[in-house]
Amino acid sequence: MKLATQAIRHVDLFAGIGGLRRAFDAVGSHCTFSSEWDGFSQQTYEANFRDNRKVDGRDLRDVQAGEIDDHDILLAGFPCQPFSIAGVSKKNSLGRDHGFADLTQGTLFFDVVRILKRWRPAGFLLENVKNLKSHDGGRTFEVIRRTLEEDLGYELHYRVINALHYLPQNRERIVIVGFKEPTSFSWDRLVLPPIGQTKMSSILHPEDGSEDPEGEYTLGPRAEVNSKYTLSDKLWNYLQGYAEKHRAAGNGFGYGLVGPDDTCRTLSARYYKDGSEILVKQDGRRNPRRLTPRECARLMGYDDTFRIPVSDTQAYKQFGNSVAVPVFEEVARIMLPEIERIKKSKPQTLQAVA
Incomplete structure (x- = not known):
């Protein structure tokens, strides 16, 4: 344009x-x-x-x-x-x-x-x-x-x-x-x-082979999201406990869990810490995952030609x-x-x- x-x-x-x-x-x-x-x-x-x-x-x-x-x-x-x-x-x-x-x-x-x-x-x-x-x-x-x-x-x-x-x-x-x-x-x-007509499906990796694998973000012939973005049991248990504690106190603090048909909270520069504001549901697995840096780029309106030459931590800060x-x-x-x-x-x- x-x-x-x-x-x-x-x-x-x-x-x-x-x-x-x-x-x-x-x-x-x-x-x-x-x-x-x-x-x-x-x-x-x-x-x-x-x-x-x-x-x-x-x-x-x-x-x-x-x-x-x-x-x-x-x-x-x-x-x-x-x-x-x-x-x-x-x-x-x-x-x-x-x-x-x-x-x-x-x-x-x-x-x-x-x-x-x-x-x-x-x-x-x-x-x-x-x-x-x-x-x-x-x-x-x-x-x-x-x-x-x-x-x-x-x-x-x-x-x-x-x-x-x-x-x-x-x-x-x-x-x-x-x-x-x-x-x-x-x-x-x-x-x-x-407002709200665009859903998370527009930015999430499809994991069905319709896009090429990219670096360490997605792997294999189906370009599936690298398992390193899945939360550990320890972190997932902590986030659930933290959310429950605040719910009991009448506060609204806690993680944000989303699927393809949802919209999400604001991506912040602290996303690299635990990813809690935007966690993606995963079928067949107990734990959700963080967004990849490429998904964060898409979430901010950068197309896939945008180069991400830095570490995940720095990329999360930059897009946030x-x-x-x-x-x-x-x-x-x-x-x-x-x-x-x-x-x-x-x-x-x-x-x-x-």
């Missing part, structure tokens, strides 16, 4: 494994700069985007705004842990700061602001957890809104979108879109399939931290005409603002 009719350029900040870039590449935008500090994510990114330049691996706080290449759209999935429900709960239990008070991650939003202020791109897209809007009683989001809308002068639009429209995963994320000039942008233009690609491809589709309109209204090369 290539929509751009003139050269649209984007930069990919906190790039991870390139989910946002993949979405905007799909509509014809061109990436001019990528920033990602995690070495394993860089490895996956560079395996899938064969540019002449490497990902800038510095902490974004160490990157001068003027070092970033010219662009029309800034993309940033800035770290969500300081604002997520799970992240806030963990930091509270450890007596640590969260939100903007978390100086290691929470203030990275202002590095995005620093770059927006310098380059004044035609638009931007920011992504974060749903909880960003309610964090700290709404005060965190009010700072973000006021900074982008009032201080920088961008027209702001935001909406929480669930990946269940496209994928068999309940994954709600807030999408924040901004334009430097007034536009006719409307979320009503999103074409969202009915990724965006749901089809959601953002649709957002990119409705953003592009507005970006092109802004470019046509100012037919000149963007210049950095001192």
Whole structure:
């Protein structure tokens, strides 16, 4: 789906494994700069985007705004842990700061602001957890809104979108879109399939020989899932006991067991620990199994051409931290005409603002 009719350029900040870039590449935008500090994510990114330049691996706080290449759209999935429900709960239990008070991650939003202020791109897209809007009683989001809308002068639009429209995963994320000039942008233009119509069967290995075996994920002529993904008796017994303990206490904690006709919970970066949020039922065996990394890739909207050059542990972390690609491809589709309109209204090369 290539929509751009003139050269649209984007930069990919906190790039991870390139989910946002993949979405905007799909509509014809061109990436001019990528920033990602995690070495394993860089490895996956560079395996899938064969540019002449490497990902800038510095902490974004160490990157001068003027070092970033010219662009029309800034993309940033800035770290969500300081604002997520799970992240806030963990930091509270450890007596640590969260939100903007978390100086290691929470203030990275202002590095995005620093770059927006310098380059004044035609638009931007920011992504974060749903909880960003309610964090700290709404005060965190009010700072973000006021900074982008009032201080920088961008027209702001935001909406929480669930990946269940496209994928068999309940994954709600807030999408924040901004334009430097007034536009006719409307979320009503999103074409969202009915929620929940896509089931786990669309991402699970069929294990019937209709797909080729892949690495250590699937084996043999039927490409059956490697037995290493089946939970051990010890882990399965622990998860069942843990769930029962919380059920007795009236809590909702526990594993999520799914079959081909189901949808699943949110895939998290902690999936590598025990896989408990998404366990796949197995016929003829007592214990369920984890998803393979390839199934995790499919669950996030990456097709099977996407290369996974890292260990299972790193792959689980990367896909758990990724965006749901089809959601953002649709957002990119409705953003592009507005970006092109802004470019046509100012037919000149963007210049950095001192």
